[in-house]
Amino acid sequence: MQEKYGVTYPEGFLAAGISCGIKGNGKKDLALVFSEKDCVSAGCFTTNQFKSYSLIWSQKHIRGPIRAVLVNSGNANACNGPENWTLTRELAHQTGKFFHLPPSSILLASTGIIGRKLPLENILRTLPELKKNLSVDGHLDAALAITTTDTHPKEDQKQLPIPGRKKKVSLGGMAKGAGMINPHLATMLCFLTTDACIHQQALSCALKNAVEDSFNMITVDNDRSTNDTVILLANGLAGNRTIHLETEEYEIFAQGLKDICRQLAKEIAYDGEGASKSLEVQVKGGFCISDARQAAKKVAGSNLVKAAVAGGWPNWGRILAALGSTNVRLKTSRVKISLCGIDVYHGQPLLYPEEEIKRRLSGRQITIEIDLGSGQAQAVAWGCDLTEEYVRINREE
């Protein structure tokens, strides 16, 4: 397996992850990503109308300059009453003071139980330990500290063919899962770092595009969390020529960012709690990109399709029913469906090798290919199966 460096892979980033006592049992629940130099930054935040106060703080200050992101798990800091907005501001101010930085250069994120008071004292008390642990090797501890119901930490990194002063421009990232399965701990968080020197507008644009084709295309439940956050920090330490929109370097950077986001998004989808199989839905022939995306997500998110995937049987009827219940433009007489590479429907049922398809569907990676027959647009969505384990986990407190 490739060695992971995550968020500290790019030049000039440090990280740490420790326990501050929110989760209990000494489990890591506080992470810090720290840049040695001011960062240009960009973020994507939940569209849920109920938002975590930590998220509201970050949304307010995302335009930077940014030096650090402080993340706690175990407490969502959401729907817990307006006095927690005061506590949230206090957290940023005290953390800034501790690191001799302006509070506006500290971003915050939280994930965990909704409705509980922000554990300000716990966090402030452990800042010295967090600072002491900051290092290039701290990326894995940080990736662990942001997890909740994830079964493993999620990291990725990449070097881009853009020359810098000493070495090439790099990207790194870590994420935690949209288990959404233990839904009071239901959040998708992703923190991305780069040493690229890049204009803020280019950074925002690249992130928005990458998120649309990655994190916005995964589904475990159909609910959106109050805390979903993606943050990208660029400290410019690679010393490359500043990247602007509509340049060759921008295209390379944007593609590299999309690759990392897709990788982390897939890991989140496939680690959906209770999941026993991963599901990739590839749609082509869409009238427009929005149709293709909607079709892919509808199928990947359908309880009935997901349960059929768990059972490992070729129920293309459920796929058609899910597609048809959208307003996506499709030609019912031209729609094609393949399961794990075997055509099962083309305007009408096809004969297929029963034993072979069951063998393929018994595997752990299930692919559904759909041709809407209405145009040229394509999209991919990722998800997982629906198992009894999902329900079991979610009915527990």
Added chain:
Amino acid sequence: MQEKYGVTYPEGFLAAGISCGIKGNGKKDLALVFSEKDCVSAGCFTTNQFKSYSLIWSQKHIRGPIRAVLVNSGNANACNGPENWTLTRELAHQTGKFFHLPPSSILLASTGIIGRKLPLENILRTLPELKKNLSVDGHLDAALAITTTDTHPKEDQKQLPIPGRKKKVSLGGMAKGAGMINPHLATMLCFLTTDACIHQQALSCALKNAVEDSFNMITVDNDRSTNDTVILLANGLAGNRTIHLETEEYEIFAQGLKDICRQLAKEIAYDGEGASKSLEVQVKGGFCISDARQAAKKVAGSNLVKAAVAGGWPNWGRILAALGSTNVRLKTSRVKISLCGIDVYHGQPLLYPEEEIKRRLSGRQITIEIDLGSGQAQAVAWGCDLTEEYVRINREE
């Protein structure tokens, strides 16, 4: 328990339900509702883009005059290739011929497995037996013959305070479940009868309004079937003065129809397969009726809320997350939530009696009350909990 008369409660309707061998094991799978006199009729049909050929036939001929509705279960007659449209027309023609009626006076409906050939021969062969069984007492056999994964047949009837020639105007109905759980058998069907003398426009309008507040407000999965059908036949045999729109009689008729539809809709929702509890979500304070409906359905349909209901614990955080993920206008600082009569949230978490709320949530009927704090509109949605049994049933072939 009140004695049930279902679809034969109004004057001049007969019904029968028999086995024609689609389901096997001698299970009833063919139903006929028959009127002694031509009916004015109205229907609501699935919005799924993939439609059953039986449904397409009925949609085409719904404007009547209608004499009979022939319903099979066990085979959806959907997505099974264009030659089945020919078979469907043949079915209506042969049935019409058998009863000495024009084919256009016969409506059709199907529910069952998607993608299989319409069993025309089976159905035609058993028409004589079906005719022989037609009677006022046949309502229960018919209600049984249209079921698939339902645990019990669903019937209701009502007398309205509208005087007729001899007795008052009556309404009757039968429905089958949106288990959606054995989703290749996933359909909601409802057949309603009345002896009212009523203008077609008034009948259509009353049905549309009743369906919006009843069948459109239940949710078991979030997928729409290829076969969902509601049909209302009015044979005029009560001999009342013809009911027109915007009259007092119309209001009485429309309310009575809504009551029956709500009753049957609730029975469908609460009989969702694997369901161990029923869920009623009452929303008030909506900016408009569409907001209130959307909020109620979103909460009643959320996997996370449904799993919490199964577990019997007061997770209002999931309710807020579901509400917030819609575009429904709400004041986050004014939103109120009560669970089984106990207030748990009002702009911020409230203290509530922990033991008492757990006791109430351990019951079989769960009520969630929500005030959106944005206006005067109200809506109610009905659903059920999400259990391991749901997944177990759905992963089986």
